[in-house]
Amino acid sequence: MEVVPVQVAARPAHRALPWAWCAALFLLYGTLATRRHHLLRTTGYDLGIFEQALKAYARLGPPYVPLKGAGATGEGVNLLGDHFHPLLAVLAPLYRLLPYTETLLLAQAALLALAVVPLARWARRALGAPAAHVVALGYGVSWGIASAVTFDFHEVALAVPLLALALEAAARGRHRTAVALAAPLLLVKEDLGLTLAALGGYLAWRGSRVLGLATAAAGLLGTLLITRVLLPALSSDGTYAYGEYVAEGGRGSLLATVAAAPLDMLRPEVKAVTLVLVFAPTALLALRSPLALLAVPTLGWRLLSQHSYHWETAFHYSAVLMPIVFAALIDALAPYGARPGDRLAARHLRASLATVVAVTLVLLPSFPFGLVLRKDTWRTPDHVRAARALLARIPDGATVAASNRLVPQLTSRCTAVLFPTYPLPGKLYGTDGTPPPPTSEWIVHDSRPHEAWPLPDGHWPYPLDRQEAELKRAQRAYGYRVVARADGITLLHRTEAGPDTGTGAETSIR
Template sequence: MAVRRKVRGAAPWAWAAALFVLYATLSVQRHRLLRTTGYDLGIFEQAVKAYSQLRLPYVPLKGEGVNLLGDHFHPVLALLAPLYRLFPAAETLLLAQAALLALAVVPLARWAGRALGRAALHAIAIGYGLSWGIASTVAFDFHEVAFAVPLLAFSLEALGRGRYEKAVLLAVPLLLVKEDLGLTLAALGGYLVWRGRRAIGFAALLGGVLGTLVITKVLLPALNSSATYAYGEYVSDGPRGSVLMTLLAAPLDALRPEVKAVTLVLVFAPTALLALRSPIALLALPTLGWRLLSQHDYHWETAFHYSAVLMPIVFAAAIDALTPYGRFGPFSPSGAKDNPLAARHLRASLATMVAVALVLLPSFSFGLVLRKDTWRTPDHVRAARTLLDRIPDGATVAASNRLVPQLVSRTTVVLFPGYPVPGELYDTDGTPPPPTSEWILHDSRPHPAWPLPDGHWPYPPHRQQEELARAQKTYGYRIVAEADGLTLLHREGAVVRGGAETSIR
């Protein structure tokens, strides 16, 4: 019996180790295939690199003199600085994210095993570990919200065990992860108030709301060069709009266009919609709310990283919903009421969750593991690495979006072409500023895994070619090497690593 308990206690950690291998393998392989991007992996690496050198996180990719703490509030990134100091590479961030996402399975599986039995432990581990929200995060660079996922999972486990003070203490650091997560802390407080834990509940509710207001109204404007919160108008419909008016219109507009409704259903689908039977699901409302009310369509979709923080919430809610049918619930065969249908209901629910995870698997990023081209190195990637090796350490470089993360650790790199106005990510009509770097490395091939239209970003292909020609005719760059749609340029008068001008075929 003691051995069995030890094995069962180790099972969540075994799942965490297995999921870490999956997440790390996929994310690092994507990086090797040039499928990571400057926006966002390069940005976060520049911030962590600055922290590792005991500097504030000024990020050249976001613009000259831009402090990333004034963009989003995520001082938690400084925790990665010692690790990056030892291993200065983009892979360090990707592996850290893989570890954080995998760690979240431990409290969820442990709670499920304790409340529902061994089968539930494994079912919840599979459901969370292969969920599309985690898959989309693993397959899109690195993001600070990875820290929030295990924090929420451990907090919700404590909540499920009735350890309310511990649940709040584990959720308070969410304020240091991203500014909107203070509202999730507030939602936790509201839940506790509803459960009758008024003292700790009101403390969390007020702390979350006040923390969010201080961060968005004071700290972010103070750290932002424009003295504003850059994303404050995301739920505003124009100069005359307001967050209040948008919220009042929410019942009519929140689920239009249809992609919002699809995403909303998919958020709860990994739990076979069981999460909707638990009030814990209400903790998802702050994140779902700002996403559905946002004016930017990429917030409505299933791509990117925006659903990562929702996955521990919906699986915690599913565990809570199934608890009455578990080993110690009032409707369980071993509980106060002998109900033979309870075990059947529990088994059917767990089997459905596993089935949903497996059915959705090919439609999202974990399906890449099964594709042969994920494990092959194309000639284009080999050509890119040859040109990247021509750029010396310590140089200044302007590079195409998917080449940026290959350079951050050893150069000072910005995006090519640059933006007309810093922060206006989708302005394709203005004229980009002139390049000032020593080197330009441009890739005319579309990004094979980029979810935006046609794979070219931030400008259409013809605009990028125009800027490449302008760099040569107007600003004195000359071609050093070309290969398979890649062009390496250098300013006259500087030393060219690797010899004379070449063309690689």
């Protein structure tokens, strides 16, 4: 039976409510993301990579990224052969106008905040204004969004508002609009074609059989085309680099892998914890809606992945799930909102919303938005000041090999690569396992560890002793001279004088 939503008068205050939340969340996200960047807590992998891609798009060229390697042309690796995200180019005009690293972080903040508008609007229409505030708060400070905001920039930010808008349109019976809004998911990231297919299945179940089945087919076929044809064609080695993520998993055959999948998605226990936490911000009430099934494709590939970082709550992988689970929450509670005058329904709705708020407040301190309450988030350490002083000595347009945390401080004005080099065995390394000779004009290396979250340690991708050995090798064998040192940071410049004899001018910044 079709649920008739509560018809709430669209007073000016009600129309402004979603946009007020959007503005507040943008302020929160943008402030925290840029503050982390200014504290050297962003990384070359991935913020630097995406900035190099956008810089190339802004120059009307393909997204060649030096940080990913030299590539076949020597200009860098074509990022479209790594993950398929051509929709990222829509941000190129903004970056052309404002060519700063912070532009990416603020664009992501705006995209993530924008998703609250359709969700809050739908909640107000179906459940009333108090529910709209609860949904906006729950989504806005959910851990999936927090993890994305506090880990650089990623293309999936484009998918979050598209999903929220598409699900709102589907709830209003505007199925063609929902498909039109969700179709660009194929251009955001290759796995999101499966989410589009899931939406098609939902629309078919809701009565739009032809449209729904066509959408499901488009999602599946689009995913196959992208992963089997386009990505291998655009990659430097003719393969889809992440095709092995959901592979046979050591079980010997695809059939055995499929048979074991239900249990493999819950083992080890971190997978089960993440699965519960995905729906926890809605007090698990989202599981009562069929819309929750749209989360299955993303959860499926993550929990069956051979890489443990896909199983956890860190990084950006859960951002696309948050609009789905909160849309499912609204859908699950809609029958109670459609019974005005029913005291029992009203009581159930109030209790459900109160539980969502309680769970939201309980989870909040344990995830990255808790950084707002930490004093060190708002203090600038001497180490950061020393780093900025050394980085300022590198001229614009230079080529620089930098530590992972220093790379995004340089990508807007220099050509930056990771020091000593990103580990791609057989491509960048010699047969003895050593990196190729450095070719950058400058090297800047930070020996101080940074906050570990969400990376496994503060010296990624190499242990500190390996990095320091490469630093000495650069001086001994390749003619780099130390220009300055400060608080564990070393700045070197390559000269034509040959290996460093220890007589070059060196300054110490304190």
